Structure formats: structure tokens, C-alpha cells
Amino acid sequence: MNKLLAMVCLGFLLTFQSTTKAQVLDSMMEVYANRYPQEKVHLQFDKGAYNKGETIWYKAYLMTGIDLSYISKNFYVDWYDGSGNLLMHTVAPLFQATASGSFDVPANYSGNKLEVRAYTRWMLNFDTAFLYHRNITVIQPQVKTSIAIPKTQVYLFPEGGNLVNGLNCRVAFKATNQFGNPVFIKGAIKNNKQELIDSFMAEHDGMGSFSVEPKAGETYQIYWMDENGQSGTTALPTALPNGATLSVQPAPDKAILFVERSANDDPLYKTMYLMAQMNQQLVYKSRINFSAKTSVVADLPTTELPTGILQVTLFNANWIPVAERIVFVNNDNYSFQPRVSFPTVNLSKRGKNTIEFFVSDTAFANMSVAVTDADVPVDDKHSIYTDFLLSDDIKGKVYNPAYYFSSNADSVVHHLDLVMMTNGWRRYNWADLAALKTPAIKYPPETNFLKIEGKVYGSNNLGGESSFLNVIVQGKDSSKQFLVLPIHRDGTFEQDGVFFYDTVKLFYMLNGKRSSNSGAVVSFTNGLYNLQPRHVSINSTLTNWSDSMALRRMQYFMDEQERLRKLMASATLKEVTVRAKVKSALQVLDEKYATGLFSGGDSYGFDVMDDPRANSALDIFTYLQGQVAGLQINMSGGTPSLTWRGSTPDLYLDESPAQPDMIQSLPITDVAYIKVFRPPFFGSVGGGSGGAIAIYTKRGNDGKKNYNANTPGLDNTILGGYTRFKQFFNPDYEKSTDAFGDDVRSTLYWNPFVLTNKKSPQVKLDFFNNDISKKLKVIIEGFNADGKLTHIEKVLE
Template identity: 45%
Template sequence: MKKLICQYLFRTAMVMLSIFFFTICSQAQTIDSTLATYSTKYAQERAYLHYDKSSYAPGETIWFKAYLMQGLELADGSKTFYIDWVDEKGTVLLHSVCPVVQSVTNGQFDIPENYTGSAIHVRAYTRWMLNFDTAFLYQKSIRILSKTPATAKVAPVTSLEFFPEGGDAVAGIRNRIAFKAADQWGRPVSIKGVILNSAGKVVDSLRSIHDGMGSFFLQPEGNATYTAKWKEAKGVEKTTPLPVIKPTGIAMQVGISGTRRIVAVNRPADAPDNLKQLYLVGTMHQNMVFKTGVNLSTELSGTKMIPTETLPTGILTITVFDAGWNAIAERITFINNNDYSFPTEMNVAHWGLSKRGRDEIEVTVPAGITANLSVSVTDAGIAADSSSNIFSHLLLTSEIKGRVYRPAYYFSNNSDTVRQQMDLVMLTNGWRRFKWEDVVKGKFPTITYPKDSTYLTLSGKVIGVHQSQLGAGSSIIMIVKQNDSASKMLMMPIDTKGNFSDPEMVFFDSLKIYYQFPKNKGLSSADVRFMSDRLAALNYSKNFSPFATISDTTGSYRHMKLAGERASLMEMQKVKMLENVTVSAKTKPTVQVMDEKYTSGLFKGADAYQFDLLNDPFAASSLNIFQYLQGKVAGLQITQSGGGASMQWRGGSPQLYLDEIQTDVDMISGIPVSDVAYIKVFRPPFMGGSGGGNGAIAIYTRRGGDVQSTPGKGLASNKVIGYTPIKQFYAPNYSSFQQRNEERDLRTTLYWNPMLVTTPGKQTVMFTFYNNDVSQSFRVVIEGMSSDGKLTRLEQIME
């Protein structure tokens, strides 16, 4: 009997062991197949913007070109690119919508002449990017030069963060712990200090070695706590606790040895069984590049040599899994095999450094390369910012969380010193493209935003009718009028889901559309929602972080001086144009005229915010009234969700009025901004109606005289917005006489060309520009990428 019981237990154990190994193998196979699917179906896009210069004055134009990549290749799947230009209070100044052609697009943003902020924040993205962590969207703060008197200086506040290598500091094991010290603007701070244990004994020293970063080794005891006592060069002494010590786990260390990475993993002597068989997985751009095991059943440590000379340049993520394929440690390391770029050469064929002199520049790329380049030429004396570029963004900062100070430095040379300093960046920044618990289970991301695989065209959806009413032969008749063009009539078929579109009608700016349905089709009660696939601006509900000023005060002063003189000249030109106009009376403010024209009774006058939408150039970029009002009224909080909105003001919701008749959110949400002339927001309490203790918002639609008579008047109408218009950069041609050339030339951007293209049969391209009246030298910056995903950058001073 005893023998039978032993045989039964043995067979049961073998079955359980078989199930265990089957599960482990199955999970390993799941990771392989899931990563393969991630790299093909869920590859993530990243973007970089090249600007004509690094800082601007109010009234100037920001010229840009956007480059899109996906993994190691050009991102050719998305056809529309979105850019939000946001002020320091979180108000969207413009929502640019740009068509993407061959993985690039370009455009401009005109800074308002009365802009008083110190920065404009740029967030750029494709619709596809919004399915993933928004921390990886393109973001940048552009400095705006202003004559506004400087406010009181804010004292820097330094913070110190610790980053155990691999993720955790484990008791009983020698751990490497990195740290980073920075102020509230993200600027590095040099520090020094000591590490103290629970008894107050010094166990190691602390000293930053590059841009506030450094590292030290610590073998903590169980249940012990550790504290750093440190100070800045001129600061007071501070203390910061180290991360909590984990009683068990894995400590990993990654060393650099030539073209290889040495990965060491260590476990405590009393580690549980799941930490005695480990797996290492390496990934780049969501592709698995290696997978290997580490057996620690009889050893406390194990080492693996990872060859990297055949890997592409970029971030390699090394993840440690336990015996059950649970991710327990992770480390990123930068691989630089100098295979990411192609050289670009520049030759000045004709020098013109004198006043209004003509310059000719030849740009040459290696034979066989198709390159798409952008080039800017600016006054070399104005402030420049070379802290980041196309290399550092697309290869480094777009792939990690957290701010990297002057990332372009890490691509300045290939020395061992720079390589070790780059490794400190890897130790102090996170990379979390994967939720490994989902990958192990074969779970994929939820796709909320389908990719813009086609261009934005005239389209819409019929709403307010049952699907059964949309039978075969349903159509919509439209009269379409675009600025400076003749009206034309279109008839589009409507599918059984109510959708209609014209894939050939890609348009810029806006269209005025008058529409109706054939009277015999039973669609008289239907309504239309146009351009429902046009993505709205993201929500920016809170203020941005303070902007770190650029230290080039001399260059900033020159730029501000030239910009100020140019603005004065433009103002004088306006005065000159009006010098023959006789002013017989003082002009009323436009909002006062609007108030007199539209309001009546208790809605007239009173304490209120007033908005003239007829003369607001940014009104057209808002998709509804609530988006237009966001951030414009102090204390009024507006939250949008789907097609609706909720409002809070002093603890309650303000009343809504349409042409002085009380209404609700649903009604207001459906009104196009283009149909609204005037908005008046009354501070609480509003005495014009009952229940107005939380204020009121009165919306007035356009009346006769607000718009010119247009064909189709009397039909239902709407104004739809397409792609943001792309302007042509103006550069004077002084080889021929033009009246405009008689003006004093103080341009700081002398040339901007976002579409300088080479082909295998034409490796050299030339461009020409003319000097202004004051510049003695020029800064030329060329950036771009080739058709096979290689990058280039050239910066050169002409003097």
C-alpha cells in the first residue's frame, strides 16, 4: 500500500511538473508571437519638428517641418498630422491640421502681435499616437521674446531622485543606484554629499559627475533605511530618503565593453525558487532582438555577454523575467553603431555678406540617396539653441520618459566619456512601451483612434433618422463655396450607415456648405454632422510648467532689437496707408457695437465677459462653443466628453441662452462656431433669469449684414474646416525692382525651405537668398531624412 501511494505521488508530481514546463514554454511562445504582432500591427510612430529658428518675437511667424518615423523606417501610414499651439495658461491658440506626404509635412504659426507670454508650447501627434502613452507625444516649449517688464526672480529649488538599476534595491545584494539632481525647470544641479544608514553611519559618498547625474554602489541590510545628506555648491544642506529596500528580488547590472553589453544578475541566498531560473529578453522598437536563460539554481549570480555590433542605433531594453515569466527587472542601454545618418555637404557658390547681397549655396548628399531636407538661414547673431536636434529627438528623447538636458550633446562625438555619460541618462530615465503582464498573456492595446490612413476630405454623416430610411439611392445635394473661388454643386451618395464622402476633395482652410436632401427620399427631418473624422485639439486644463530661459542674452537682445525695429516699420507703413483717411468720430470698441446690436433688456450692459467671434481669427479653429470658451473665463470650468459638455462656476452650472432664449448643453453643442457672432458670459449672479446664481452664457447667432449674400441662401448650411492653409515663405528678390524692396530689411530669418529634395540622379541642389540690411554672418541649418530612414544634420556659420 505504501508503495502504491509513493507511485501515485510520483506520477502526480511528474504530471504537475509537466504542466508547469508546458505553461512556461507556452508563455515563452506567447511572448514571441505577441511581440511579433506588436512590431507589425501596433508599431508606434514618433515625430520631430524642425523650426526656422529657436526663439521668436510677438508678431513673427514660426515656420516648421515635421518628420515622422516608425521604428527604423519612415512612417507612411498616417496621412494627417495635428499640432496644438498652446499658451502658458493652457489655451489652444491654434489647432493645426496638416497633410502628410511621404512621411513629412510643413506649415507655419503666426504669433499674435499682442502675445505677452514667455513661451508657446507645442504638442504634435498623429491620431494613431493617441492610442498609446501620451508621454511619448512630441512636445517643445518655444521661447517668445517680450518687452514686458521682468517679474521678481524665482529662486531655484533643487530636487534629488534615486534610480536603482533594474528597478529595485534588494537587501543582501550589491546594487548600483543612480541619481539625478535638477531644479524646477529641469536644469541640472551639481551636488555632493554622503549616504547614511539607519544608525547615521556613512556608508558611501555622493557626487554628481555629469549634468547633476551620478551613481554609487550599496549593499543594503534587510529592514534598513538609508538617507542621502547633500548640498549644492552654494546651497544649504538637505536630506533625501533612498527608495525602500526590497527584502528579496533580483539586482541587475549592465556594463559596456566595446560593442558588447555585459548583463549581470544577482539573487539573495534565500531567494524563492521562482528567482532561480531567469530569462533575459532584449527588445528594440518593439522587436525582440534576443532571448536567453540564466540558471541561478546553484549560483547567486550569473552573467551574459550580449553582442550588439549588428544591432541598429537606438535604445535596447533588457528585461529580466522570473521562472513564471513575470517581469521583475528592466534596464535600458543606448546602442550607437553610427549607422543612423548620412553626410550632407554644403558649398557656398556665391558669397553675398554685404547689404542685400546675393548668396548661392549648393547642398550635396552621397550618390544614390533620395533625401527630403529642410533648410533655414538666420542671422548668426541672434540666439540659437543647439541643445536638441533631429538625431537626439528621434533616436533618444522620443523613446524615453523624463526630460534629458541638452540631449544633442550625446551625439557630439563617439568618445568613451560621452558613452559613459549617455549611460547615466539611461539609468535615470524610464522606458515603458510595454505592459509586460499583458504581453505574457497575449493581450494587445485597445485601439480607440484608428489610423488616418486616408487624407481629410469633404465628408459627413446623416443623423436624426432611422437607418431603415437610408435605403439605396439616398443622396445629399450641396452647394460648396470656398474663399476666392466660385460656388459649385455636388451630389454625394449616402451609404446605409448614413456616411458620405468625396475622396477626391482634399481642401485647405474652410468651406461654406449649403445642403438639402431630395424631397422624395423622406429625409426632411435629418441633420448632418460634417467632417466628423477631423480630430479636435487635446484638452489642456492646467497651466504648464515654468519655462527655462535661454542663457544667450546677447543673441536674445539682438533678436528683440531687430524685431522691435521691424515691428515699428510695419506700424509706420500702416499709418502711411491711412494718412489720407479723415477720422471724424471716436470709434466704438467692436464688442460695444456687438452688444448694442444683439442684446436687449437685462442682457444689455452688465458685468460680463464679451467675445466678438466675427473678428476673432482663432474662432474658426474651434469645433464647438465650449471648446472656444475653454480657458477664456476665470473660474469657469468646462469639461468635454464625446459630443457633450459640463460646466462648473462657483459650485454650480451657469444658465445657457441662445438668442436670449434659455436652452441646454445639447442644443448649444450642435451649433457650428461659424454661425455664432457674439458671446456674452455674465458673472454670478445673473439677474436676467431665474436660477442665475451661477452666472449665464448668452450666445447670439449671426444676423443679416454679418455675412455677404451667398448662393444657396435659405438652405441649411454649415462651415467646415479642412487642412490648415500652408503659406509660402517670403524672401525678397533684390535682382529686380519691386516697391516692397524700398522698405528697410531687418529679417532675422533670411531663408526657409521645408522641401529641398535630392534624388539618385540629382545629388546636388542649389538655393539662393539675399542678405538683409544688417547681418554680417549667417547660420545655416540643414536637417532631413532619406527614403530608407537615415537622418542628417548640418550646421554651419557663413561669415
């Protein structure tokens, strides 16, 4: 976290006096913030519910506090069925703190939900209760399910954490059923003498509050009845004989603090301290002199704070926490607003539609857009706002979090404060901080993408100058790369900067000897987190779609998709004419040389070996001059400079980063193939806002040394890489409508990477309607380089 939050003071409280313990807590909080930042996750899905056999597309966003997170390079998503069985463990590379992927719902899936858990390996070092998880509805038509008997549970939460005899305390409550969904209750509070203390009633989504002043020798219970007529009792926590309480009341531009202590002479409560932090940053600290008073009321200004959860802690004279409370600060300073327009709207069958984005901010923006049939279910209860600003920072389920961002009305603010009082949060272990104890880090941050690493067993004389492992990496497209990996004295070896999807085959030998004759055993890993399949406890909460029209619409799409599937399966082909499309020379070169994110893509290709112009070019840059529209190459001054759309393209030599002088000195006669990627190029670490130029040198039968992976005696193994995800298919009906069958897609368009910057603030996107939709819903989410968020919903009709 690099952003410095303003220090806020309580004006009428006595000035702060430093103590050794206070300094320890200060320094340890800074250590935690700098060395152990907490990552948070949001996933945008293309829609809110799915049929069997459909593809789920997602875009992942990562933040630490109010900043984009660049801690991790790899992102993991685990897909579980409703019983907690792992269906698939996927991994995707992170670019600009984002990743994208997909998951196919099995065609024979019988459950009515999936659970998604998403995280980075760094996040596994901390409280796993804060890992992202979300239930996804799978529509199962014509399946009768038994209605579970509701079971209401009531939870009580004294404000600040404890009741104290003789001190008035507000107690919040939350009533839920066994699925975590809210239940309305009402009732009364009685003491152990069955005397009525007060009555209560839920105010919003099963939540409410009441006040009680405990007395010595008394215990208390609430007697409640729920909306189904069931009744029960819940005991209040036992009150402490003496101590202090903390109450916080949110208000415009401030939080009103009320601190009260027991009326005794305990020196631990004659001097007390208040500390507040947000996003792991200390924003307030003060000392309270209670020698002549038992209560204090003060205003904590919040106008300079970012939007989010503020944690306030009350300490006694020995800096031991006695009360803690969180409060939500909403300064409406968390968003940016792209200008979205629709120059072309055509909702006829296969009609063309156009979306235009314009972002006036100069900061780089990274967004995703989903267009669906407007009558199918969408997840309107969660958004990038609700996850990053609320749900990711508290424990437990927040029912319909979008409601709390729908308005700044006093009622909504009050209801959100009930959420603050009835959910757990990211707590510091103050005892650990005071003892200078830091978290145990089992999983270091993944600062690289893939690796080829491992260990050699059973071989002597390792670690010398001649200890190398020769490896040939062969992709599924038969592309090959030769690596020479130094072996350390402990037998380990590693190669960073590897990038591939699916799997590769590794052929290897030790020090020029066939490993089968050396007696050595070599193990390989890709450096990624390897989840061991296991049964997990699934959050049983599930969004119940009460919108019968939406369910009927999903049923219609399912029936149409099933009809087309059966029609295709039963079709009799009387005469089949097979026409094979001959691959172009550039396609052959691309399959031979380009791998991973360098293969395919929106690019220009140049067959340098068979281009007569290469014979007269002084170097690669003079060869490319004038060949690519928009790419400017300036050769004045000796070292060439390149610009494209206001940014500098990244250079790669055989898919490894290179500098202009290195490329300029490369004889063009050694070059086989050049690819120029239009901006942005996601194979670049920085996001590739200026595109990229990839130069491939000759290999194999092009005249370079041919490393033969099929040489007899070479040991080999298979190594997995990133999960290969589906690409969303966007048909182009302007070119041809006869080449496609019936179009019954419920997701009309999905684009996980819509990028803008100062030089390119505008983006234009085209998509086509299906055969049946008459109304479309557009949802846009994203963030910019300043950590501002956006969420936009539009309906086309």
C-alpha cells in the same frame, strides 16, 4: 517595422529552451510591433527664439523605429501660452512622412514662452508622455521678472528597478530645480543607525551614482547639499528580502551584463531568462541556469544593431519580470551626409547667396533648410538626431541632449548611461502581453486626408438605392464641385479623397428634395481630430538664454521692426495712385478650376479652350508633346508613357487620380485647362517626384451643367479643412530693390522641402541677405527613404 534586426546570443549561457509563456510573449511582441507601431516626431524650427509678431516656421518629420512612418496622413500641432491656455490648434497634411506649417506669435503676447505639442491621432492611443513637446522662447525686452527661489528635488533610481538585501546595487540619482534644470549636489549615504555608507557627488548635469549593499533590517537615506547651499534628505526605496538584480555596462561593440540572485533555494530564481528588444523588435533571448551559481557576467554583442535605445529585461522562472534596464547603443550608423557648398556668398546689403546640395545616396532624401542671422539664438540643444534617437523614446526632460552626440569619448558615453538610468522609457506591460491583452484603440490611424462625412437624422427610408445626399462644395475662390453621396441605412455617409485648406461652404439636399421641407437634419464633419479647448498643465522648463549678445541681437531686430511698423502707421499719404494689375487668362482659369495644393504652384498652364492648337491635336498627350521642357511623352505602343526627370508624372482628372488610357480617351473638346507641375508635386500621395499633370474639364458657362449653389431653398453649412499656413517670402532683389522697404528679417531663408533622388541628386537654392546681417547661420536637417538622418550646421561670414 519591416527591417529585421539580427538575433544576438550570449555565447556561454545555456541554450534557449522554448516554453509556452515564452512563446506567448514572443508572439505578442510581434503583434504589438506589427499592429501597434509607435510613431515618433521631430520638428525643425527656423530659429530658436522669436520676437512678438514674428512667424514661427516648422518642418515635421515622422518615424516608427528606424523607418519613415506612413501610418498617418494628418499632423496636428497645438500652440499653448505659458499658462496652459490653447492659442491655436492646427492640422497639416503629411507627404512622405513630413509636413510643414507656421504660427504667428501674437503682436500683443506678454509671455516669455510658448509650448508646442505635436502628434498624430494614432499617437493618442498610447502613453501621452511620449507626445512631442517643446518650449519656444519669446523675447520680452525691458521686462523685469522676479527670480524664483530655487527648489531642489533629488530622485533615486536603483539599477534594474529594485534593491535586494545582500546584493550590491548601483543607484543613480538626478537633482533638478522646480523647472527641471540640473542642479549640482554632493552628500553622503547613511543607514538608520546613522552609520556612513558612502559619499557621492554629481558627475554631470545633476546626475551621478553610488553603490550600496542593503542589509536586512536597515533602511537608507542620502543627505545632500546643493550648489545654493540648501540641504535635504531623500530616502532610498525599501530593499526586497530576496530576488535578483541586473546591471548593464555599455562598452565598445557590446553591453556587459551582470546578473546576480539571492543565495537561497527559491526555485523562481534557479532558472531565469533575459530578453532584449529595440524599436519594438526582439533582438535577443536566452535562458540562464542558476542552479549551481548565484551570478553571471556576459557580453551582449551590439555591432549589428542600429543606433538607439536597447531595453533589457530579466525574468524569473515563471516569466515574470524582476529587473529592467535600458542602454544606449551608438554604432554611428544613423546618418547620411549631403555635400553642401556655397558657390556664391555675398554678405553685403541684399547680396545674393547660393546653396548647392548634392546627395550621392540613391535613396530619396527629404530635407529642410533654415538660414538666419548668426547672432540670434538658435536651438543648439535639440536636433533630428536627439529627438529620434533619444528624447522621443524616454520619459522626462533630457537636458541638452545634443551633448550626448557631440563625441564618442568615454566620459560622454558614461554621462549618457546616467541618462538611461534616470529617465523612464517605453515599457511593455508584460502582464498584458502574457494575458494576450492588446491596447484599446480609440483613434484608428488616419489613412485618408480630409473627408466629407456625417449623418442624416429624422428621415425615413434611408439606405435604399435612391438614398443619396446631393452636395455642392464651394471654395472661397468660388470654385464648385458636385458630389452625390450614398446614404447608408444608419443615416451615415462619407466621401474620401477630399483636400482643401481653410473652409468650404456646403450646399446640400436630400434625394432631390429640399431638406428644409423633408424634416431631415444633416450634420457634417471633416474626419479630423477635433481638440476641445481646455487648460493643460504646462511643462515649466524653459531654455534660459544666457548669451547676452544673442539677446541684444534679438532686441535690435525687435526695435527695428517696431520702428518700421510705427513709420508705416504714421505715414501721411498726400496722393495715392492706385494701379490694378489685370489678371491674365491663365490666372483666371487657375482661380476658377484649381483648388488646394493644385492652385498656384510651380507649373505650366494651358488655356485649352482658346488655344487653336487644340483643334488639330488627336488627344491630350499629342497636344502636350513638345510644350513642356524636360517632359517626355512616348506614344509608341498604343498606351502613352511619360517621364520627367527620370520619374513618371502623376495624372489627375478634375483633381482625382487618373490612368493614361483614361486621359487618352477623353475628348480634348471637353477640356478647359491643363496644369503641368514641375517635380516634386506635393499634392501626390507618393510625393510627386515626377511632377504631375492636372486636366480640368469644362464646367459652368464653359458648356457643362452648372450646379447653382445659390438656388433658393438649399441648406448650407461651413466645413473646415487644413489650416492655411503662411508661405515664407523670399525677396528677389535681382529684379528690383526699390519695390521693397527696409529689410530687417532675422530669418533670411526657409525652405521646408528640399528633395533629392537618384535621378535628381543635386539642388540649387538662392536667397538674399537683409540690410544688416554680416554673418549667417545655415541649419539643414532631414531623412532619406532608408531612415537615415542628417543634421548640418554652417556659418557664412
